[in-house]
Amino acid sequence: MNARPAIAPIANAWDSFRGVAHIGHIANRRDYEEATRVADELLEMGAIREAHPSHSLFMTICDLIAAYDQRHHAMPEVRGVQVLRFLMEQHDLKQNQLPEIGRQSVVSEILAGKRNLTVEHIKNLARRFGISPAAFF
Template sequence: MSILIKTVAEHWEYVAPLVRKPKSEEDYDVLVRAVNEILEITGEDESHPLMSLLDIIGDWIEEWDRTHHPMAEASGEEVLGYMMREHGLTQSDLPGVGTQSVVSEILSGKRKLNLRQIRWLAERFNVPIEVFI
């Protein structure tokens, strides 16, 4: 038996909960807590040895979330309303979309965003245009 495998075997009971995909919400919660603890240790140090473990656990959490906690799709108009609230903007703060009445009609669902407006919003909020499509 190699020294690496021997060392892993000696510490497996402590490591095992972190190196398996979640099979339950409890497993998922353990991994989320582990990510938070690892982030406290690593900070923004991309070269920290625990970053590879963080990547693995993060992928498993993301996969679990997609399968068990799917996010509802939001329309571009709903995203616009959210972004306005988050940035403290009023309807008249978006001249690239149109007048206050045009923005009002978009937010109320009476009018859809067009491609020109979507491009302007994506640039204004520095997000991909897909956010508003």
């Protein structure tokens, strides 16, 4: 490797690491599968805990996996109203069965896009359905 003196130790260590771990930039499906295999093993070892000695490695691999997923399997943006519709469908709910929002007319206006979900609505819905309020943002 033809690296500058200050970078040479890092580059050499990186080459050694890649040779052992087979982890680095995820360019294809095979790289992705290897990265997820290593991440799963680290997860089983408890590396998700911040105090674990391999936590930083685990988080770095997760970041690489997330970047690959974003490039190759990007999820469409979902609005809060779409989440609400999905939850209503999954729980077979009608507009008048959401006291967390208020009257049926308020729910109707929200679903029609005439009104927005408020912070209070979101907190109440998240509590009812056991999901993160972030799902609505």
